[in-house]
Structures are given as structure tokens and as C-alpha cells.
Amino acid sequence: MIRKTKIILINAVLIIILAVIFISVTVFNKPHTDVSENTPNFYLEATNVLEEFQDNETQANTKYLEQVLQITGTISELNITDEKGVISLSDNDSFGSVMCHIDAKENSKLTTLKVGQMITIKGICTGYLMDVVLVKCIILN
Incomplete structure (x- = not known):
């Protein structure tokens, strides 16, 4: 037994x-999500998505977290380091921005961009830390 x-x-x-x-x-x-092959879940203006997170972060997280977003906005800041690029989208009146961490395969496009230029970017939303954060971003125009 x-x-x-x-x-x-x-x-x-x-x-x-x-x-x-x-x-x-x-x-x-x-497998990792390939942003270039995914259709965006939302098409947004940078200022609108920033306002949504500032007004109600919990509701915006529920709606946008881990979703592919296509964001259009004005470049307020452009940071290019060795192998990484970060584009901030906002207007001059906003406190905060949409920070887009550019995918490494898009680095060649970064040199053609300028502060003040309108741009459309597609990436995955990872949340809000004073700025809305998108990762694995690709530049559409």
C-alpha cells in the first residue's frame, strides 16, 4: 500500500x-510582435492620447496598454544615441509628450527628421510615466 x-x-x-x-x-x-506587420488598433493624434492618459490613466491603460497605436504629431525633441533613437511628440502647450522608442532597423530614417516636423509613427504602448511611452516604433512618414 x-x-x-x-x-x-x-x-x-x-x-x-x-x-x-x-x-x-x-x-x-x-515570438516578439513585429509592428510593421500589424494593423494598428488605434489611429490617434499625439495630443489626444496624451490628454487621455493625463485625464484618466487607469482607463487609458485599459484601452491602450500593449496595443499597436498609430500616432501623428509634431516632433518636439529628437534624441539619437549610438544605436537608439527616441522621438518625442507634443505641442508647446502640453506638459508631457508621447515618447517613441524607435526600432533599430529604422535608425537610417532618423537623420532626415527635424524638430517641428509632423510625423506618423506606429508602435506598442507600454504605459504612462509623465509621458506616454511607445516601443518598437516604426516611422511611417
Whole structure:
């Protein structure tokens, strides 16, 4: 009787271990979202999405978090470092901006941009930290 209980217990532990391994492998090896191939879930103006987050961050997070957004706005700041580019979109009246972290494959387009220029960018919204943050962004025009 004790031997039968041990076998059942060992089998249960093995099943749990296999389930944890399977879940870990599928979650951590999930393919990354390719923004260029995805249709945007929302088409927005930079000032409008910024106002939505400032007015009600919880509601805006529910609506936009982890969604592909296509944002049009005026470049207020352009930061280009070694391999990374960040474009801030806002108007002069706003406190805050939409910060767009540009995908590395788009770096060649950064040199043609200027502060004050209108631009359309597509990226994944990761939330609001005084600025609306988009990652994996691509420049559409």
C-alpha cells in the first residue's frame, strides 16, 4: 500500500514539473510582435492620447496598454544615441509628450527628421510615466 502511494506521489510530482517546464518554454519563447506587420488598433493624434492618459490613466491603460497605436504629431525633441533613437511628440502647450522608442532597423530614417516636423509613427504602448511611452516604433512618414 505504501509503495502504491509513493508511485502515485512521484507521478503527480513529475506531471507538475513537466507542466511547469511546458508553460515556461511557451511563455518565454513567445515570438516578439513585429509592428510593421500589424494593423494598428488605434489611429490617434499625439495630443489626444496624451490628454487621455493625463485625464484618466487607469482607463487609458485599459484601452491602450500593449496595443499597436498609430500616432501623428509634431516632433518636439529628437534624441539619437549610438544605436537608439527616441522621438518625442507634443505641442508647446502640453506638459508631457508621447515618447517613441524607435526600432533599430529604422535608425537610417532618423537623420532626415527635424524638430517641428509632423510625423506618423506606429508602435506598442507600454504605459504612462509623465509621458506616454511607445516601443518598437516604426516611422511611417
